Amino acid sequence: MSEGRPVHLTVNGTATSMDELPDDELLLDTLRWRLGLKGTKEGCRTGDCGACTVLVDGETTLSCLTLAREVEGTSITTVEAVARDPVGGAVVAAFAESGALQCGYCTPGFVMALTGLLKEGGRETPLPRLLAELGGNLCRCTGYAAIARAVELARARAP
Amino acid sequence: MAPFVLVTPETVEEAIRELARDARTPTAVLAGGTDLLLDLDEGRLEADRVVSLRRLPWRTLSWDGSVLTIGSTLPLRALEADPSLALRHPALLDAVRAVGGVALRHRATVGGNLGRSAPASDLVPVLLVLDAEVEVVGPSGLRSVEVDRFVRASRETALARAELIRSVRFPEPRPSAYLWQRVRPANDISQLSVAVAFSPSDRRWRIALGGVPPRPLLVPEAAAALGGPVPEEIEVREAAAVMAAHRSLVRDRRASDEYRRKLVGVLLARAVRAATRIGGPPR
Ligand SMILES: Cc1cc2nc3c(=O)[nH]c(=O)nc-3n(C[C@H](O)[C@H](O)[C@H](O)COP(=O)(O)OP(=O)(O)OC[C@H]3O[C@@H](n4cnc5c(N)ncnc54)[C@H](O)[C@@H]3O)c2cc1C
């Protein structure tokens, strides 16, 4: 069911207007299935894993717990465009150089979460606290050591 | 998720009107949605209509002298940015930071936490020891309810039909602390938590217990054992013994009763120590 109004979002810098968007559609599904942006992952759909993290007006947001209509009018950044941002670019490079991924399923979520934290002023945050603030993201492969190295590297290098 | 119609009122009056009309259509209120969307998706709640609060002017935080008022739709993450919270209400800051992870807290709200009234809510125990008041608005105007009467049981509050939580008011800054135990630090639910605060005006302690059914509770019998602003070691031990005997410390899927009884005294002693250190209580 729908109120019928089109929904306007700016996604990765492009103004997007969607008719017929059901009122109960989750942002995660809009991104993946309507817009084909499959970089954003669905890990649990219950808010536990962080794989679906995107930036909504710069703030990290779990797209599996957010209705697309609730973020109408905002600007959304997904992993597909994060490297266009200098901080996002530094985060992506740090993950690659640190080998901070194995299967890679959790990586888009970690990259978005860390980019959001660093842009929010996380470069001033002590490293242990910054790592704790990534606690909403789960990785089942790496054992986190390489991810922690990537976080340290990105924090040191982010402009 | 069963389909619903989303309504987004522009004003408080319109929101109340939306909630008051048509009692037969199951209607839910949406703030951050971090509880509600899962409840709808997993069938614990049903709604044909969902009323979103996102356009209401309640994303506020204000200090009137030392009285703090937090608007119900303020995302929890925004509370963390307030420079005086750590000094005036340290337990509140710790409780906010205990909720989910950062991305969750960008959407989760204070009003939603109270609306859900979860037994393991991290905010309710702290609201209890700070004597917070819930300011409620509805068809017959504004009223104020103390948290202890507002929170009844899981998903059960003192809200009447078509009423909304507008804000939460904290009457005075208090030396306070909040400690929790859980398996995973972020995005997990507390197995047990303890909040403590000392009121400079009546010179008494409050102690609350969280993470256990049926709801977070004040434990005045334990608080009575604590004397002045800096309790003696023996008083803390006595309070801990009272806590350990509390009927709420049951076995469930998150922890055994035995574990909880052991843990509660440890958390209490650490919390009292933290509260008497941070902010330095008046002597
Ligand atoms: C992965 C995960 C981890 C979590 N971890 C924690 C945790 O560690 N600690 C914790 O305490 N909670 C936790 N939660 C629960 C939840 O995030 C919090 O309770 C949050 O504060 C709810 O706020 P919300 O704005 O998202 O509420 P919503 O989901 O929007 O609403 C919750 C309920 O309150 C009602 N409601 C909301 N606002 C109002 C209002 N203004 N007036 C009247 N009724 C209202 C809604 O109708 C609904 O019934 C977690 C949830 C998830 C998914």
Ligand code: FES
């Ligand atoms: S898919 Fe959203 S948190 Fe796991």
Ligand code: FES
């Ligand atoms: S690399 Fe596989 S889940 Fe993190």
